[in-house]
Amino acid sequence: MPTSTVENYLKAILVRSSDKDAVVSTGALAEALGVTPGTITTMVKSMASRGLLDHQPREGVRLTPEGRALALAVVRKHRLVETFLVQVLGMDWKEVHEEAEALEHAISDRVLLRIDAKLGHPAADPHGDPIPSRKSPGLDRGKGVTLASCEAQRPLRVERIVDQSPQFLEFIQRTGLKPGARVRVRERDPASGIVRCELKEGEAVLGLPEAAKIEVSPA
Helix, strand or coil, X not given: CCCHHHHHHHHHHHHCCCCCCCCECHHHHHHHHCCCHHHHHHHHHHHHHCCCEEEECCCEEEECHHHHHHHHHHHHHHHHHHXXXXXXXXXXXXXXXXXXXXXXXXXXXXXXXXXXXXXXXCCECCCCCECCCCCCCCCCCCCCCECCCCCCCCCEXXXXXXXXXXXXXXXXXXXXXXXXXXXXXXXXXXXCCEEEEEECCEEEXXXXXXXXXXXXXXX
């Protein structure tokens, strides 16, 4: 069984891969995991020897089919646990990431099946991140359309919050731009960097960098 450290590495590589053949630089991996480049190199070589990833010196790493399957399983656990903590235990969506980080390594597949059934087999977690399916595992990355790039004056639905830091989620909570909210971009001013959005409850004003962290789809 892979250790929690190995699972964390696999998950970090997966979420930073644009597709199954993408190469993730070791520098980006070190920054994401908060470890030194030397530590990354040692761990990457060990995981490559176990067939979990391909290491390309001076380029980066790529998940093997086995490594990708394990990474998807960890992501599935993490997002189902987050959903369970919010929907069943009533925890704040700003608090569940760290709890899920710990629990994802301890929950058995048997328990996870019960959690999934209890939740009604959700397609996404509370932040809008898609939950990989057990039968058809994959990581749906969406179309990348955000409040910073979408067509103005068109009815939209908030799908996903990309930045899940507690500070940004608190901002989302205040503005009402949570996944599922109906929204329309009334004005986008590149000069001032301001985006004005119309919601059912009123208006939300945010900067272009913040708007780029909120993915939307046609309502």
